[in-house]
Each structure stands twice: as C-alpha cells, then as structure tokens.
Amino acid sequence: MTQNPLAEPGAVESNGDNGERLHASPLRVAIVHYWLVGMRGGEKVLEALCDIYPDADIYTHVVDRERISDKLKRHTIHTTFINRLPRARRWYQRYLPLMPLALEQLDLRAYDLVISSESGPAKGVITRPDALHICYCHSPMRYLWDMYPEYLASTGRFTRLMMRPLMHYLRLWDYASAARVDTFVANSSYIARRIRKCYRRRSAVVFPPVAIDDFKPGGEKQDYYLLLGQLVPYKKADLAVDAFNRLGKRLVVIGDGAQYEQLKASAAANIDILGWQPFSEIQRHYQQARALIFPGIEDFGIVPLEAMASGTPVIAYAEGGALDTVIDGKTGKLFYAQTVDALCDAVTEFESAPPLATQTLVAWAQKFSQVHFTENFLQVVDDAFVEIEQG
Structure with missing residues (x-):
C-alpha cells in the first residue's frame, strides 16, 4: 500500500459548505461500549467521545467502577442484564453468547x-427509525473472524465442541447486526479493510486520539533502540530480540507479559529486558532511544506516535496501523517481511540514511x-445526518 505523506491523517471530506454543526438543536446521545472492566485503548476512545458529548x-x-476513570464515572452508566449474572465482572467473556440478547433488550x-x-458486542442495539447509529469500530471481533482458528486451537476438546455452534451463531448475528449501523467509522485503514471484508460495508477512517502533549523531545540521543509493549x-x-542478538546492537525492552521469561533467557548481553517501568522512565527512553522498533501488526498502535512526539523515529513492519502512522523515509523506516533478515536490513539502512528531522516527527x-479526533468525528456525524436528511 502506498502512502501520501502530505495527506492529513484521518481527514474526512465535508458534505457541507461551512464549518457549522448541522445538528444545532441539542441531541440526546447514547454511547454503547462492550464492557468497562479497565482502561485500555478502547476506553481511552470512549473518554474522547465523552469529551465531545459530555451529557451522553x-x-x-x-x-x-473501581477500574474505570473518574471521567467515565461522571456519566450515567446503564448495564445490560449481564452485569447481574454471577461474577460478571470476572467472567463477562463467558457470557458472550448472551450478549446479543442483552443488547436487543436495551x-x-x-x-x-x-x-x-x-x-466486543456493542453495535447490535435496536435504535429508533429516525435516530442515527454510528459504530466506531476498533476491530471486528477477532475470535469470530480472522483469529477464530487460533482461539479454537487454544481450548480443550470439550470446549471446542461447544464453541463451534456458538461461534457460528454469533458470527451470523454479528454480520446481520452490521445492517443496523448507519455509518461505520474505523480506527485505521487496516480496520476499514477488515470491516469491508467481514460486513461488506464501507467506513470512514478517524484515528484514535493520542495524548501527544504527554511527550516531547529532550536530552541527548543514546546509541540504543527501544521496544515497548506487552x-x-x-x-x-x-x-x-533475535534480530538484535544477530546485530549486536543495544536494545532496551520495556513491558511485561507471557513471553517475559522466554525473552529474558534468549537475550544476549546487548539486550536489556526491563519489564514494567513507570511512566517517567518510558518518557525518558522515548526521548533517548535512537529509534523505536515496532515489529508486530496492530489495529492502530499509539506507541509509534508517542515515540515520534518525543522526537524518535520508528522502524516498523509495513502492515496494520503502522501504514497510517509511519511514513517511510520521513518519520521512520518500514520493512516488508516479518523476518529477522528484513528487520536487520531495516536497522542497517536506517543507520546509513540521513537523520530524520525532529520537527518533522513532532509535527506529524x-x-x-x-483536537483532530474531535474535528474528524464530528464531521462524520454531520455528513451522516445530511445523508439521512437527503434520504
């Protein structure tokens, strides 16, 4: 896929001829979110939507409620009957087959x-005929679609026997419920393609908001690379880790997860596996690293943008959200095969190329x-109301 480095990311063309909101009268707004049991990427977008619609x-x-932000707590929160089932806050995913019914009772x-x-299941609600339903899709449910074989393989024999008919039913419902949505919004071009594949629907792309102001360039660059994440x-x-074992260059790894011990055991002396680190340390490493290494496939991925806001370029695998956020030769280096050879070559080419301008990274x-998220999302809402009015 080619990129336009001059394009405004996530920009949505207007159907109107002025910047005024086309729905001037107060709207009654409801936001339906799959579950609220922590504060991850989806909940950060929910907070941004709540900033746009403070009375929603x-x-x-x-x-x-103990694991969500004060910003979300300030809103009236209604739950489906799932919340009243035994140990729902821990076992909510076990109740997945009941969620279509629960949504339709709202x-x-x-x-x-x-x-x-x-x-997770959210778009299957039933709305008023004249209401506007916009789905902000972080990802079609992976356990129903592209990652279904992996989820199935990770379960025991009895669970697999139960899962097959249940997942078939949920997949049919998920596809049918897409027809209840007036406008789809994807969080990246990658997810827009997946929405098209799963639901045969087109979508606008509005990138999630990133807390850019929490990051800034500072200090002298050090001769090491950074990898950050689960x-x-x-x-x-x-x-x-395998690539930097071969290169012999210093790599700092920040994060925790199932592979921590395995990576610790396989890392050579030039690789520091630091585990979890406080935010101040993350900020410092963002500023000092020569480049961020981003070898996975993310639906969007905010880590590359946090690095760029800190004045650090990104060496990323050319798939998923990285194709929206990393401009080859301007904000980083892309590599096109998920292999040790390709990553080693990308690091070598990055080091031999002219340094990338800090001001370009920060501006991107x-x-x-x-601010950009709010402007682009509101434009989608305006355009959707125009489409409804025009029939």
Whole structure:
C-alpha cells in the first residue's frame, strides 16, 4: 500500500459548505461500549467521545467502577442484564453468547444519536427509525473472524465442541447486526479493510486520539533502540530480540507479559529486558532511544506516535496501523517481511540514511491529537445526518 505523506491523517471530506454543526438543536446521545472492566485503548476512545458529548449516557454489558476513570464515572452508566449474572465482572467473556440478547433488550428510543464503540458486542442495539447509529469500530471481533482458528486451537476438546455452534451463531448475528449501523467509522485503514471484508460495508477512517502533549523531545540521543509493549506472541518482541542478538546492537525492552521469561533467557548481553517501568522512565527512553522498533501488526498502535512526539523515529513492519502512522523515509523506516533478515536490513539502512528531522516527527504526531479526533468525528456525524436528511 502506498502512502501520501502530505495527506492529513484521518481527514474526512465535508458534505457541507461551512464549518457549522448541522445538528444545532441539542441531541440526546447514547454511547454503547462492550464492557468497562479497565482502561485500555478502547476506553481511552470512549473518554474522547465523552469529551465531545459530555451529557451522553453510557450503556455497557458489565462495569467495574473501581477500574474505570473518574471521567467515565461522571456519566450515567446503564448495564445490560449481564452485569447481574454471577461474577460478571470476572467472567463477562463467558457470557458472550448472551450478549446479543442483552443488547436487543436495551430501550434506546429516547436517543437521537447512538454511538456504538465496538471490539466486543456493542453495535447490535435496536435504535429508533429516525435516530442515527454510528459504530466506531476498533476491530471486528477477532475470535469470530480472522483469529477464530487460533482461539479454537487454544481450548480443550470439550470446549471446542461447544464453541463451534456458538461461534457460528454469533458470527451470523454479528454480520446481520452490521445492517443496523448507519455509518461505520474505523480506527485505521487496516480496520476499514477488515470491516469491508467481514460486513461488506464501507467506513470512514478517524484515528484514535493520542495524548501527544504527554511527550516531547529532550536530552541527548543514546546509541540504543527501544521496544515497548506487552510481551505476547502477536507483538513479535521475539523477532526484535533475535534480530538484535544477530546485530549486536543495544536494545532496551520495556513491558511485561507471557513471553517475559522466554525473552529474558534468549537475550544476549546487548539486550536489556526491563519489564514494567513507570511512566517517567518510558518518557525518558522515548526521548533517548535512537529509534523505536515496532515489529508486530496492530489495529492502530499509539506507541509509534508517542515515540515520534518525543522526537524518535520508528522502524516498523509495513502492515496494520503502522501504514497510517509511519511514513517511510520521513518519520521512520518500514520493512516488508516479518523476518529477522528484513528487520536487520531495516536497522542497517536506517543507520546509513540521513537523520530524520525532529520537527518533522513532532509535527506529524501532532496530527493525531484529541483536537483532530474531535474535528474528524464530528464531521462524520454531520455528513451522516445530511445523508439521512437527503434520504
């Protein structure tokens, strides 16, 4: 896929001829989020939506109020009947087959605008005929679609026997429920393609907001590379460790997860596996590293943008969200095969190329701020209302 380095990321063309909101009268807004049991990427987007619609009501299957932010707690939070089932805050994923029924029991007739925030079941709500339903899709449910074989293989024999008919039913429902959405919004071009593949629907792309102001350049660059994230197989930290074992260059790895001990055992003396680190240390390493190594496939991925905001370029595998965030030769270096050879070659080519301008990195990262998210999302809402009015 080719990139346009001059394009405004996530920009949405307007159907109107001025910047005024086309829905000037107050809207009753509901935001439907799959579950609220922590504060990860999906919940950060939910917070951004709540900033846009401060009076919105939130609907979810399960809420653990001790593990969500004060910003979300300030909203009225309604739950489905899943929240009343035994140990729902821990076992919520076991109740997945009941979630279609639970969503369809929600009474959303009072709302003019319904926003479903989905990577778990959320978009299957039933709205008023004249209401607008926008789905902000972090990802079609992977355990139903592209990663179904892996999930199935990771379970025991009895569970597999139960899962096959249940997943078949949920897949049919998931596809059918896409017809209830007026407008899909994807968090990256990669997810837009997956929405098209799974649901046969087109979508606007509005990138998630990144807390760019928490990061800035500073200090002298040191002669090491940085890898940051969960140490789990799909992040491909093992690929980076193997590559730097061969290169003999210093690599600092920050993060924890199932592969921590394995990586610690396989890392040569030039590789530091630091595990979890406080935010201040993450900021420092972002500033001092020569480049960030990003070898996995992410739906979007905010880590590269945090690095760029800190004045650090990115060496990334050319797939997934990295194709939206890393501009080859301007904000980093892309490599096109998920292999040790390809990553080693990319590091070598990066070192032989002219240094990338810090101001270019920071300016690009700023285009993924909360302000840009708000402008682009509101434009999608305006355009969707115009489409409804025009029939």
